[in-house]
Every structure is written in C-alpha cells, then in structure tokens.
Amino acid sequence: MSGLQIDNISMRFDLPNGSSVQALKDVSLDLKAGELLSVLGPSGCGKTTLLNIVAGFLAPTEGKIVLNGNTVQGPGAERGMVFQQGALFEWMSVRENVGFGPKMKGMAQGQKREIVDHLLDVVGLSDFKEKAVYELSGGMQQRVALARCLANEPDVILMDEPLGALDALTREKMQGLVLKLWKETGKTIILITHSVEEALLLGERLLVMAPRPGRIHKEYRLPFAEMGVDQDLRFVKKEPQFAEVREEILGMIWDMEEEIMGRKEGA
Amino acid sequence: MDIISQLSAELVAVLQTLFYALPYVLGYILLILAFSFVWQAVKRFVTPKHDYGSLKTVTFGDESAVTSNTVASVVSIVLIFVLWGAFTGSKILPSFMHAPGAFTGEGSFTYTVTTPDGQSDDATVTVVVYETGATVDAPEVDPGDGFAKNDSIALAAYRSGLLRVDENDEIGRDQDATITAINGVAIAPGGSVSTDFGRVELSGKGTPNVYPAKGVQMEPIWLPAPEAVWARLTEIATEGYRNSTLAEHLGFSLFRVIVGFILGAIVGIPLGYAMGLSNWFRGWFDPIVEFMRPVPPLALIPLVIIWAGIGEVGKIILLFLAALWIMAIAARSGVSGVRISKVHAAYSLGASKWQIMRYVIIPNSLPEIFTGARVAMGVCWGTVVAAELVAAEKGAGMMIMVASKFQSTDIVLMGIILIGVIGFTIDMLMRWAERWLVPWKGKG
Numbered sequence: 120m121s122g123l124q125i126d127n128i129s130m131r132f133d134l135p136n137g138s139s140v141q142a143l144k145d146v147s148l149d150l151k152a153g154e155l156l157s158v159l160g161p162s163g164c165g166k167t168t169l170l171n172i173v174a175g176f177l178a179p180t181e182g183k184i185v186l187n188g189n190t191v192q193g194p195g196a197e198r199g200m201v202f203q204q205g206a207l208f209e210w211m212s213v214r215e216n217v218g219f220g221p222k223m224k225g226m227a228q229g230q231k232r233e234i235v236d237h238l239l240d241v242v243g244l245s246d247f248k249e250k251a252v253y254e255l256s257g258g259m260q261q262r263v264a265l266a267r268c269l270a271n272e273p274d275v276i277l278m279d280e281p282l283g284a285l286d287a288l289t290r291e292k293m294q295g296l297v298l299k300l301w302k303e304t305g306k307t308i309i310l311i312t313h314s315v316e317e318a319l320l321l322g323e324r325l326l327v328m329a330p331r332p333g334r335i336h337k338e339y340r341l342p343f344a345e346m347g348v349d350q351d352l353r354f355v356k357k358e359p360q361f362a363e364v365r366e367e368i369l370g371m372i373w374d375m376e377e378e379i380m381g382r383k384e385g386a
Numbered sequence: 387m388d389i390i391s392q393l394s395a396e397l398v399a400v401l402q403t404l405f406y407a408l409p410y411v412l413g414y415i416l417l418i419l420a421f422s423f424v425w426q427a428v429k430r431f432v433t434p435k436h437d438y439g440s441l442k443t444v445t446f447g448d449e450s451a452v453t454s455n456t457v458a459s460v461v462s463i464v465l466i467f468v469l470w471g472a473f474t475g476s477k478i479l480p481s482f483m484h485a486p487g488a489f490t491g492e493g494s495f496t497y498t499v500t501t502p503d504g505q506s507d508d509a510t511v512t513v514v515v516y517e518t519g520a521t522v523d524a525p526e527v528d529p530g531d532g533f534a535k536n537d538s539i540a541l542a543a544y545r546s547g548l549l550r551v552d553e554n555d556e557i558g559r560d561q562d563a564t565i566t567a568i569n570g571v572a573i574a575p576g577g578s579v580s581t582d583f584g585r586v587e588l589s590g591k592g593t594p595n596v597y598p599a600k601g602v603q604m605e606p607i608w609l610p611a612p613e614a615v616w617a618r619l620t621e622i623a624t625e626g627y628r629n630s631t632l633a634e635h636l637g638f639s640l641f642r643v644i645v646g647f648i649l650g651a652i653v654g655i656p657l658g659y660a661m662g663l664s665n666w667f668r669g670w671f672d673p674i675v676e677f678m679r680p681v682p683p684l685a686l687i688p689l690v691i692i693w694a695g696i697g698e699v700g701k702i703i704l705l706f707l708a709a710l711w712i713m714a715i716a717a718r719s720g721v722s723g724v725r726i727s728k729v730h731a732a733y734s735l736g737a738s739k740w741q742i743m744r745y746v747i748i749p750n751s752l753p754e755i756f757t758g759a760r761v762a763m764g765v766c767w768g769t770v771v772a773a774e775l776v777a778a779e780k781g782a783g784m785m786i787m788v789a790s791k792f793q794s795t796d797i798v799l800m801g802i803i804l805i806g807v808i809g810f811t812i813d814m815l816m817r818w819a820e821r822w823l824v825p826w827k828g829k830g
Contacts, residue, residue, distance in 0.1 A: 174730070174734060175733075176730055176733075193733075194730065194733035194734050195733075195734070195736070196734070196735060196736030198734060199734055199735070200730060200731055200734040202727040202730070202731060203727075205725055205727055205728070206725070206727040206728055206730070206731040207728075207731075208728060208732075208745070208746065208749070209826040209829045210749035210750070210752075210824075210826045219732070219735050219737075219745070220735040220736055223732075223735055223736045223737045223738070223741055224736060251825070251826065251829075253826060253829035264731075267731075267735070268734075268735075271734075271735050271736060273734075277734075
C-alpha cells in the first residue's frame with residue numbers, strides 16, 4: 120500500500136500541574152503519493168504536533184502513521200523536513216548542506232556532487248555553492264533547505280511554515296518554486312502554514328484544523344495548485360472562486376479565534 | 387558588636403584614603419577633558435569624515451555610534467608614560483617636563499645659639515645632599531670664630547638627619563645654651579624654618595633636624611623610572627634572576643598553564659558533553675560542577691600544596707582544576723544550545739546518533755567551547771601567577787614575589803608588565819584562533 124495514512128491519531132500529555140492537554144483527537148487522513156496537502160488552523164490547533172508525529176519526532180498516544188505500508192517508529196530519511204528557519208548547518212557551506220543527506224548514506228563523491236549541482240541549479244543557487252549559509256538572504260537559505268531535503272530523495276516532504284519568516288515578495292517567489300518542485304519531482308508534500316492565501320495556493324487538498332482538542336474541521340479539494348503550476352500566482356489569486364474560498368476559510372478561522380478568546384474572557 | 391566597630395573603623399580608613407586620592411582623580415579627569423577639547427580643536431583642521439556614522443545627528447545614546455576613539459587611546463597610553471616619567475625624573479623626558487624633584491647639591495643655614503647669661507653667636511651649617519646610591523662624606527668646614535662653631539652634614543636625597551650642632555660648640559646644650567634662631571628667624575623646640583634646600587626643624591630637645599626638600603617625584607624604591615625598568619628587563623633577559631633566565635621564568639609559567647589547560651579541556655569537554663546529552667550524567671555531575679565552579683582556584687592552593695607539594699605536579703593539578711569546570715560548563719551549554727530544528731533536520735536526512743554528534747552537536751558547540759577556552763586560559767594565567775607567588779622555584783609570579791622581598795621595585799614592575807602582556811597576548815591568540823576556526827560563531 121503506497122501513500123501516507125494518518126490513522127486515528129490522538130495525542131494527550133500531562134502537564135506538570137497535574138492537568139492534561141488533548142493536543143490532537145482522532146485525526147485520520149489518507150494521502151496518496153504525489154498529493155500536496157496544506158494544513159491551516161489557528162494557533163494551538165495541533166498542526167505542528169501533527170507534523171512532528173508524521174516526522175516521527177513525537178509518538179502519538181493513540182493511532183499510527185503508515186508510510187508505504189510501514190508503520191512510522193521514529194524519524195527517517197524517507198520523510199524529509201523543511202523548517203521555518205535556522206535549521207541549516209551554519210558550519211557547512213551551501214554545497215555541504217545540500218549534500219548532507221547523501222553524505223550520511225555514504226554516497227560516492229562524484230554521484231553526490233552531481234545531485235547537489237543539479238538541485239542547486241533547480242533552486243537557482245548555482246553561483247552560491249561555496250558560500251557559507253549565513254552569507255545568504257532568508258529566501259536563499261530556504262532554497263538551500265528545500266534543496267537539502269530533495270537531495271535525500273524522500274517520499275514525503277514535511278514543511279513547517281517554511282516561508283513564514285520571508286518578506287511578501289520573496290514569499291510569493293518561493294511559493295512558485297514549491298509548486299514547480301512539487302510538479303517536477305512528484306513528491307507527496309504536507310505544508311503547514313498560517314497564511315490562508317498560501318494554504319489555498321499550495322494546497323491540492325486543504326485541511327482546516329480546529330483547536331481544543333486539535334481536530335480536522337473541514338477538508339477542501341482545490342484546483343489552485345494545479346493552476347499555479349503554469350500560471351502566474353497573481354492570476355490565480357484573481358480567480359473568483361479563490362476569493363470565495365478564502366473568505367469562507369477566513370470566516371471559519373475568525374469564528375474559532377473568537378471562540379477561544381470568548382472562552383478565555385469567560386474563564 | 388566588636389566586629390562592627392572594627393569594620394566601621396576600616397571603612398573610615400578606606401574613605402579617608404579615597405578622600406585624599408580625590409584631588410588626583412579629579413586632576414586626571416580634567417586632563418582627559420582638556421585633551422578632549424584639544425582634539426576637538428585639532429579636528430577642525432583635519433579633513434572631516436563623511437561616512438555613515440558621522441552623518442548621524444543623534445549619537446548620544448546610540449550604542450552603534452559610539453566607537454573607540456583611536457586618538458584618545460594613543461593619548462591615554464602616552465600620558466601614562468609621560469606621568470610615569472615626569473614623577474620619576476625619567477631621562478626619556480626633557481627635564482622641563484619633570485615634576486619638582488628632591489633637592490640635591492649644597493645648601494646651608496645659620497643657627498643662633500643663646501646662652502642663659504645672654505651671650506649669643508651664629509654658626510653656619512653646610513648641607514650636602516647627594517643622589518641615592520652615591521656615598522659622600524660631610525665636607526670639612528672651617529670652624530669659624532665665636533663659641534658656636536660651623537658644622538656640616540651629608541644626606542642622601544629623600545633622607546633627613548639630626549645634627550648635634552652643639553657637639554663642637556664651646557658652650558653647648560649641657561650648659562643650657564639653646565638654639566633660638568635659624569637663618570635669623572626665631573625658633574623654639576618643635577618649630578620649623580624653611581631654608582634654600584628644604585627646611586630645618588628643631589626637635590623637642592632643641593637639636594636641628596635637617597629636611598632637604600623631597601619634591602613631588604617618587605623615590606625609585608616606590609616607583610622606578612621607565613628606563614630603569616627597561617634596563618632591568620634587558621639585564622634579566624640576558625643574565626637571568628635567581629638562577630633562571632627570564633625566558634625560563636616565563637616559559638615555566640606558560641608551560642604550566644598550557645599543560646593544565648589542555649588536561650582540563652581533555653577531561654572537561656567530554657564531561658560537559660555527557661552532561662549535555664544524558665539526564666543521568668547531568669544529574670550526577672550537576673551538584674559537583676555547580677559547587678566547584680564558584681570555588682576560586684586560588685582557594686585550592688593550600689590543599690594542593692598539602693597533597694602534591696610545591697612542585698610542577700601540584701601546580702598542574704591546580705590549573706587542571708581551574709580549567710576543568712569552566713570547560714565542562716562551556717561544553718554543556720554548547721550542547722544544550724543546539725537548536726532542536728537542526729537535530730530534527732539531521733535525523734530526517736538519515737543521520738545516525740553518531741553522525742548527529744559528529745556533524746551537528748560538536749560543530750554547534752565549538753563556539754561556546756572556544757569562549758570557555760578563552761575564559762579558562764585567562765583564569766589559568768591568573769591562577770598560575772598566584773600559585774607561584776605562594777611557592778615556586780621558577781616562574782613569573784615567583785620572580786616578582788622574591789623581588790618584592792628585596793624591594794627591587796623595578797623587577798616587580800617589569801614582571802607585572804610582562805604578565806599583563808602575556809595575558810593579553812594569550813587572549814588575542816585565542817580570539818584569532820576563534821575567528822579562524824569557528825567563523826560561524828553567532829551566525830546560527
């Protein structure tokens with residue numbers, strides 16, 4: 120069985136003060152190979168927890184993650200991660216960062232070089248191979264992070280707000296790059312974001328999660344990612360349906376936020 | 387309550403000293419301000435800078451606009467040597483820049499003796515003041531006429547002397563003749579009269595006490611001139627001191643520091659890693675490390691001497707202990723400081739635990755370890771000097787301690803300057819190594 124199954128995941132942990140937190144409750148999802156899923160939700164809805172469980176950094180209290188028929192037991196090279204920022208190794212050059220995965224596998228120098236050169240070409244950093252990562256701008260660093268993840272040939276790419284710290288223009292460029300890489304490599308991608316627009320643009324499927332306990336609130340199947348592959352993203356955003364769905368989701372999230380605030384004020 | 391009165395008496399003494407120092411401190415501050423004004427005036431004739439910083443209108447309170455003024459640094463260092471030279475009569479300064487020195491040369495005063503029956507007579511005392519180090523006998527003088535005879539006295543600079551002028555007088559103190567005037571100025575026992583060479587005091591029993599002027603310069607025994615220190619440096623560098631050359635003294639100190647530090651690092655870094663990576667080791671060593679860290683290494687000197695004697699072993703154990711805790715804590719915080727996203731990323735890229743250690747944790751902790759190493763080297767250098775002050779056959783600290791017992795202030799000063807220079811050099815070398823080896827410091 121190929122693809123990624125998130126099978127009835129619940130996550131509950133105790134706090135030092137004796138109470139306990141239900142971070143996730145009965146989350147189930149079936150992701151086919153090559154699907155692009157974006158996950159959206161107000162803060163505290165457990166979306167990062169979900170991603171960490173899929174990555175294998177956290178063990179769920181109930182349920183399991185199955186990738187290509189194997190139950191996930193811990194982190195592994197078949198599930199690549201792209202973090203928001205600061206996950207690059209600043210003691211390595213751009214080339215060494217991208218070649219990290221192949222190096223860990225013990226890949227031969229020549230083959231590794233080929234992969235790294237190709238990927239840096241894809242993300243448009245061919246001229247920066249020997250630079251130190253801290254000499255690059257934020258957008259360039261995230262390109263390196265993408266290339267580093269791809270160099271390892273993972274089955275699933277997990278992105279935890281990878282574009283969250285970038286300025287609006289760079290962000291838009293990077294969104295185009297993510298779509299291009301998705302189409303070219305055919306990877307399964309799960310992307311967590313705070314931005315409704317980004318979730319719409321980069322989600323073939325879109326999951327809106329609700330907090331307390333973290334759960335799936337609504338799922339969408341959207342045409343915009345497919346449209347964005349060979350169109351300017353600004354045209355995609357002008358689609359009437361785009362605006363419609365965006366307003367709907369924004370309203371949904373506002374309601375959730377208000378509910379949280381109301382609960383806090385009531386307490 | 388006894389301790390409180392003792393402490394308050396101490397406090398009063400300290401405050402008193404501070405109070406006496408106040409004019410000098412204020413004078414120094416005035417000098418700083420004066421040079422600042424001079425520089426402001428000079429700056430007008432220099433082509434003004436036109437960089438980004440010089441265009442800022444708000445500089446007071448802008449931390450980035452405050453940089454070290456090189457001119458001020460140079461003037462400050464030069465001023466130290468000028469003041470040092472001026473108050474020691476240094477030959478590197480032209481003599482008009484010297485502070486008034488002690489009187490040397492020949493002077494004289496006359497005293498008037500009056501007998502109980504009303505006779506009085508004058509006699510002249512020749513005062514010869516010679517430079518410290520020379521030996522000059524009191525000159526022969528013509529006794530002159532009258533019952534009071536002329537006298538002479540020879541004194542080294544900065545010294546004073548009682549002169550029993552009546553010893554050669556025909557009518558002396560034994561016949562109740564008293565000195566009633568010096569240089570024609572009436573004087574009683576306990577009084578004092580200024581003269582061309584300084585002043586003359588009359589002791590309680592009526593004997594003149596000759597005080598040649600001391601000036602405001604420092605005696606070499608308190609503060610030798612810069613060139614004297616330099617001369618001592620070249621002398622000790624070639625001939626050695628206390629059976630060892632200067633290079634041996636300094637070399638032994640450095641050797642102890644380096645060996646002690648390296649041993650401390652070899653044990654401390656793995657210890658810190660173990661504490662950063664394992665709950666059990668963290669729990670095991672936290673109390674030990676946290677207790678030992680605030681114990682100053684100097685406090686361990688007596689114990690180390692009891693256990694290991696005053697030889698090399700004892701000193702190296704001491705420096706090992708000084709470096710150990712610092713390095714362990716640096717390595718621990720280097721490991722704890724690794725961003726979890728880096729470790730997660732490495733695991734997701736297929737790294738094993740060993741590879742995480744080798745490619746993520748160690749390089750990530752190196753900047754912290756280098757900072758720790760710089761601190762540890764500084765502490766070790768201070769500790770070795772202190773340990774050598776207590777007991778050693780060779781070493782920079784031993785050199786200045788022995789010199790101080792013989793009041794060889796020039797060697798003490800030279801030693802302090804060399805110790806400072808070496809400490810500074812060690813720090814600079816460590817900084818340079820840090821920039822070269824861990825260029826990613828603070829860039830993560």
